[in-house]
Amino acid sequence: MSTTKRNARFSWSAAIIFCLLFAVGVSAQVKTGTANTSGQPTVETQVERGQVVTVNGNDLIVKMEDGALRHFANVPESAKVTVDGKELGIHDLKPGMKLERTITTTATPTTITTTQTVTGTVQQVMAPNSVTLRLEDGTTQQFNIPKGQKFTVDGQETDAFGLRKGMQISATKVVEEPQTVVEQQKQVRGSMPPPPEPPAADQPILVATAQAPAPPSSAKAEEPEKLPATATPIPLLGLLGLLSVVSGAGLGVRRSLRRA
Numbered sequence: 191m192s193t194t195k196r197n198a199r200f201s202w203s204a205a206i207i208f209c210l211l212f213a214v215g216v217s218a219q220v221k222t223g224t225a226n227t228s229g230q231p232t233v234e235t236q237v238e239r240g241q242v243v244t245v246n247g248n249d250l251i252v253k254m255e256d257g258a259l260r261h262f263a264n265v266p267e268s269a270k271v272t273v274d275g276k277e278l279g280i281h282d283l284k285p286g287m288k289l290e291r292t293i294t295t296t297a298t299p300t301t302i303t304t305t306q307t308v309t310g311t312v313q314q315v316m317a318p319n320s321v322t323l324r325l326e327d328g329t330t331q332q333f334n335i336p337k338g339q340k341f342t343v344d345g346q347e348t349d350a351f352g353l354r355k356g357m358q359i360s361a362t363k364v365v366e367e368p369q370t371v372v373e374q375q376k377q378v379r380g381s382m383p384p385p386p387e388p389p390a391a392d393q394p395i396l397v398a399t400a401q402a403p404a405p406p407s408s409a410k411a412e413e414p415e416k417l418p419a420t421a422t423p424i425p426l427l428g429l430l431g432l433l434s435v436v437s438g439a440g441l442g443v444r445r446s447l448r449r450a
Contacts, residue, residue, distance in 0.1 A: 221307045228371075229299035235292065242287040252289060273380040286383030294375045302364045312357040317350040323359070362428055 240252035243259065250262040270277040310323030313329065313330055318339075322332045334351050342348075343357055353359070 217276060224306040225303045227301045231296050231298040234295045238291045242283050242285050244285060245283045250280060250303050270382045271378045287380050289378060289380045296373045298371045300369050300371050302367045302369055307360060309360045312353050312355050312359060315353045321353060355390045
């Protein structure tokens with residue numbers, strides 16, 4: 191068994207007693223070292239696309255590719271969207287704009303190794319339960335000994351029953367804590383809504399114009415045909431002569447009546 195592993199066994203009891211029972215004054219006697227060991231990171235990329243529906247203050251509603259509406263409430267002023275090389279804020283977004291958000295997540299497995307060491311001189315041993323050490327600052331502290339704990343003294347391994355007063359020992363606690371460090375980066379890009387499509391070539395373009403009055407017809411209304419002049423003035427003259435005769439007769443009758 192290596193020295194590190196043997197010291198680690200004892201360190202559990204020493205560190206626990208040290209931290210819980212004698213935190214005041216003893217902390218200066220603990221030497222702590224920390225080392226990080228990183229593994230191979232994994233990278234995951236997620237792309238989300240949608241179209242701006244409404245922008246109300248700092249609230250944004252986007253219609254996603256699957257048709258679902260997503261509400262982004264209280265979008266910070268620091269959030270920017272890159273559109274045509276320019277950075278736009280939440281208040282610059284317009285309905286119809288298309289957005290694309292790329293989320294890159296990097297997960298790095300990391301092992302954090304913490305080493306705590308306490309050095310002291312054995313003052314009293316109550317095997318197999320506890321040992322009392324005189325620390326470097328002259329204070330004396332008692333530490334519990336876990337069951338089955340082994341110690342290395344002058345290169346030799348022993349248990350609690352092998353400890354004697356005056357022995358110089360060092361208790362070391364080594365803790366390896368695996369963690370995953372996650373880093374996430376978000377980048378949002380956008381594009382302006384496309385211009386309206388022009389009408390198809392086979393569809394006429396309707397233009398409202400004032401209607402001009404219709405020009406008069408060049409064709410003249412046809413005049414009714416004139417009847418041929420077949421009558422003569424002779425009957426008319428005869429009628430006038432007859433009227434003259436009647437008038438003369440009437441005048442003669444009036445004169446006769448006056449004489450009578």
